[in-house]
Amino acid sequence: MRRPRWIYTIPLRLRSLFRRAQVEQELDEELRYHLERQVNENIAKGMTADEARHAALLAMGGVERRKEECRDTRRVKLIEDLMQDLYYGVRTLRKSPGFTAVAVLTLTLGIGATTALYSLFNALLFRPLPFHDPDRLVRIYKTIPQSQVWPHPPAHYLDYKLQNKVFVSMAAFYNNGFDLAEAGQPPEHVHGMNVSADFFPILGVEPLMGRVFRADEDQPGRNQVIVLSHDLWRNRFAGDPHIVGRTLRDSGEAVTVLGVMPAGFDHAPLWWNKVEAWRPLALTDEQRRERKLNSVNVLARLNPGVSLAQAQAEMSAIAARLAQEHFEHNCSVRVTPLKGSVTGDTGQRIAFFTLGLSGFVLLIACANLAHLQMVRATGRAREYVIRAALGAKRSRLIRQSLTESLLLALIGGALGLLLAVWGSGYVGRHVIINNQVGIAIPIDSAVMIFSLLVTLLTGVAFGATPAWIGSRVDLNEALKQGNRGTTAHHSHHRLRHWLIAAEVALALVSLAGAGLFVNGLYRFTHSDPGWRVENLLKGYLILPDKKYSTVDSRRSYYQKLQTRLTTLPGVAHVALSTRLPLDAFPIKGGFIVAGQPEPPRGDEPVLSINQVSSGYFATLGMRLIEGRDFTTADINDASTAVIINETTARRFWPGESAIGKRFRYLDSEIAWQEIVGVVSDVHYASSVLSKPFTPYQVYEPLDREAFNFAAITLSGAAPPEAFTNSVRRVVAEIDPDQPVSQLEPAQRAVERGIASLSLLGSILMGFSFLGLLLAALGIYGVMSGFVVQRTYEIGIRVAMGAQTRDVIWLVLGKGLRLTLMGSGIGIIGAIGIGRLLTAALPRLPARDPWSIVLVAALLIVVALVACWLPAHRAAKTDPMTALRHD
């Protein structure tokens, strides 16, 4: 049998590396044995002992040289050199603890912060979804002119499911809430979903305990089952190991707990809202025929080998066929990967924007460290020269220097990773995604690899330049000139000056980027939303269908509630409505305006409908511009009175009064609606991330349909929190089984909506100020170096009669020129960053030249201070000392 070569060689290499002492000793012994034999032989030939020894050594031709030749055959030189460099690196770093501490601290902050930021985005956006083979999962949206993410009518979904040949299977779901209670306890509202039986199998995740729905449980009448999320099980049921089989009550209906899903399955960023429980979709026969009401979301798994484009083509074809069969306008569909189906490009863009800015800060850190290394390299020029003179190759010197930088970077990177673990834990506890406070931010292999890459890049970035410069020392010149000459290379100086300009530019861009973001966010949240955000208490009610099955029962409930709340002491305004300006996804419906040409089918304008009680406009502080508010006369089934917002009035009835004008909803047998009033516009407070939509708003009387869900709003003389308990008491007095959820000041909800962005803004600001600080330190360092080098020259100048002012100006002028140059470049970069930000977040008012000017001014001031300190020191130069300075 042929044995491979490595069987012989690998043990030899390992032995050469790890048993070096023994190998060396054997080499020595082998050669000594040879010499001894040769000496004996020579003596036998008749030489004297001394002659014999001399002849033997001569024949060998230098024992040490031969040894080195033997060592060279060992093929482990590269590794041995590395070990030597590492050893040498550790020794030099230990010899200059000040430098090492500053460098490690800089690196820890830079790498740690960047890694923490990456781990956040990794958890939210980059990481594969927690499902089986997640790349094959898709969302299928209906598209209408106003939205690319519309749900489908159930009958369409069933047709798609039946007719397609591109998906393994397809599932439907919608977000819902459940009022869960255990015997003898008040109900609690939890967020959840109703899902078809295919939902769990498509995602391919097994439950942690128990089982998920069977197909036969996905039917009306047999659907009294529920699956819990890991969090709900842990927090609400204290991780009860016997939860499976327990009976809970959902709005009075007994439901059996089937199972518990594993942690992380309820991946918050994906489902618009947090998900704590799942119940079957259980479409009724009536729902299965529904082709108008868009109510279900659809997700599917692609068949093996089917591409996204093929799936899209097939779905488009089916949608077109359905549109023809059912005379329906506009039925286009969009197939998109499940991952990113919610955050879309915006999330990615924010991620890259923020990571980019943090990269700038890291670059500033690199520039600082490069400068420090350069200073040390000049200080060590003599050492380089001597080593070069002794025959060290240039590549060897560069490698030595790089090893040292990489060693520093790795120490900084390791500490940075620790910082990132802590930092991402902190951010994870405070970030709010879709109403869920806190997410798990794992430090997984992707984060590790990212931080390692950043570390290595940093090490090379700040190590390569000084290494190259250090190795470029001209031997002859250097040895001739001794100490002084080696430090005075012109290219050397130019490079350092460029470092100042670059640091200023980088700091300016990152500060401006963060400033534009934070200021834009501030201006967005503090722009007048058109409604009372402060001093408003809000909460939501969902009336169980079983208990309040008739319109009348709901009307009387709402009327009783409003009356009781109004009589609470200190309350000025109380209103009920189906929507609040806080809710990001208002109901919409297409409409046609009477007496105006009908737009082409499918292109009708869409209205957000809000059904409101009397007093709604006063409670929310909206202005009635024209016409009247609703009166009790509007509360009857025949009433067609509606109120519209200003924008709608101006758009459809420009230059005339909208009062008395009429419009009709599409897909509806409801009569023409008559406009009785026009109110001021309101803006949705927390939708800075979403695309701007046409805010055509219409208000109808709440009691017209009296849906089973309503929002309570209340304001009065006292701060909103003061009313929380009395509102709860009133609700409980009317119906003890009825929970009211998310009862809190509206302000708090608004802040929560943008909390993550605010947090991001704070992180960015922190980053930028870190960058500013680093840049200031860098400029100070470079200018100090400049002063030290010019001490001789300054000494001559002072001796020739230069005044303090002249000397200060010599240094300050130099610094100012470089700072201005950097600022110029930085301003161009900042304008670019502003453009990028506007492209990423169109709703953010980021066009903000004053912020950029302010940031530039701040930087110039900081740079001047950083230059002034060395300048001041230079001015105090004593010419006698300076001229003797070597």
Added chain:
Amino acid sequence: MSKPTDLVQGTLDLLILKILALEPLHGWAIGQRLKQVSGDVLSVSDGSLYPALHKLEQEGWIKAEWKPSENNRRAKFYSLTRLGRQELEKEAANWNRLSSAISRVVKLKEA
């Protein structure tokens, strides 16, 4: 291995392998044997013998073992590995081909 080695170096390797194919020897004895069999024509300096031995060892062609020598001292004995035997055959064949080619060229008569 496929790369052409320096003639002298390559030749020395071949000689060492051939000598070790007969019996395991230590460095000094290899040097003595070389002088013996080549009738002092191919005298290899003691100096270049050891790097050559170490190279062959690192290549995996010969292996070393510490054993008592004929004068009862510990010495490093080299012997051929299986891989070394293959290498020897290859190198010997190469050598034969090369030397016969060269001798044919040398025997050419001037026209």
